[in-house]
Amino acid sequence: MFDWIVNLIDKAGYAGIALLMLLENVFPPIPSELIMPLAGFSAAKGTLSLTGVLIAGTVGSLAGAYFWFLIGRWIGANRLKRFAARHGRWLTMHPDEVDRARAFFSRHQALALFLGRLIHAIRSLISVPAGVTCIPSSTYLLWSSLGTALWSGFLAGAGYLLESQYERVSEWLNPVSNVVIAGLAVWYVYRIIRFKAPETSEAA
Numbered sequence: 670m671f672d673w674i675v676n677l678i679d680k681a682g683y684a685g686i687a688l689l690m691l692l693e694n695v696f697p698p699i700p701s702e703l704i705m706p707l708a709g710f711s712a713a714k715g716t717l718s719l720t721g722v723l724i725a726g727t728v729g730s731l732a733g734a735y736f737w738f739l740i741g742r743w744i745g746a747n748r749l750k751r752f753a754a755r756h757g758r759w760l761t762m763h764p765d766e767v768d769r770a771r772a773f774f775s776r777h778q779a780l781a782l783f784l785g786r787l788i789h790a791i792r793s794l795i796s797v798p799a800g801v802t803c804i805p806s807s808t809y810l811l812w813s814s815l816g817t818a819l820w821s822g823f824l825a826g827a828g829y830l831l832e833s834q835y836e837r838v839s840e841w842l843n844p845v846s847n848v849v850i851a852g853l854a855v856w857y858v859y860r861i862i863r864f865k866a867p868e869t870s871e872a873a
Contacts, residue, residue: 674699678708683721687729690821694733694793701730701792705821709828719829726821727814734786734796734813741800746771749801774802779812786816 677685686708693699705726712719746768774781778799785795799809 674704674707678704678711679716682717683725686722686725687732690726690729691733694730695736701726701820701824705824706828706831709825709830710832712825713829713832719825722825723818723822726825727818730817730821731810731814734793734817735810737793737796738800738806738809741797742803744797744801746801746803771798771802774798775804778802778804778808782809782812783816786813787820792820 674689677689679685681688686704689699689704690701693701693704705722708717708722708726709719711717712722782795782799782804785791796809796813799813
């Protein structure tokens with residue numbers, strides 16, 4: 670995969686960066702922690718401009734995230750409630766909790782979107798509840814763009830400064846990402862174990 674990423678950026682330039690960042694959001698195994706530092710290294714060599722790298726990375730990443738936002742819109746609250754009624758344990762949520770989660774997300778949408786785009790393990794996933802909550806597209810794009818630009822700029826800037834040592838960015842971030850992913854996995858298993866189906870009252 671590494672050679673494919675390098676070749677695509679070398680041959681396609683900004684379009685290749687945008688495509689890779691789009692795919693990174695749709696297929697998380699493609700790491701932005703490698704794509705953007707490598708793009709920043711290309712800027713340091715003079716092959717690309719740092720501004721162009723930042724724009725391409727942000728646009729591509731936002732396009733991939735918007736795909737999941739539309740998936741959330743398509744799922745919708747009613748379909749999610751029906752799914753929770755049938756498979757609540759695996760969703761770790763009762764149908765009535767869907768409305769509470771939507772209300773919470775609506776109250777903190779700006780912060781959730783901005784910070785969510787900065788956390789590796791949930792960068793793509795945060796777009797789904799945003800879509801389910803029916804947040805206006807303009808609000809979603811504004812706060813997601815800010816978070817995405819900051820994340821892309823950090824990675825590209827690190828690659829620009831480190832130059833040929835750009836791969837160290839991934840080495841620094843991977844342990845943090847692994848801790849976050851492990852924490853989410855433990856939390857999910859805990860939720861499954863503690864899950865209790867809602868009690869139903871029988872008519873007298």
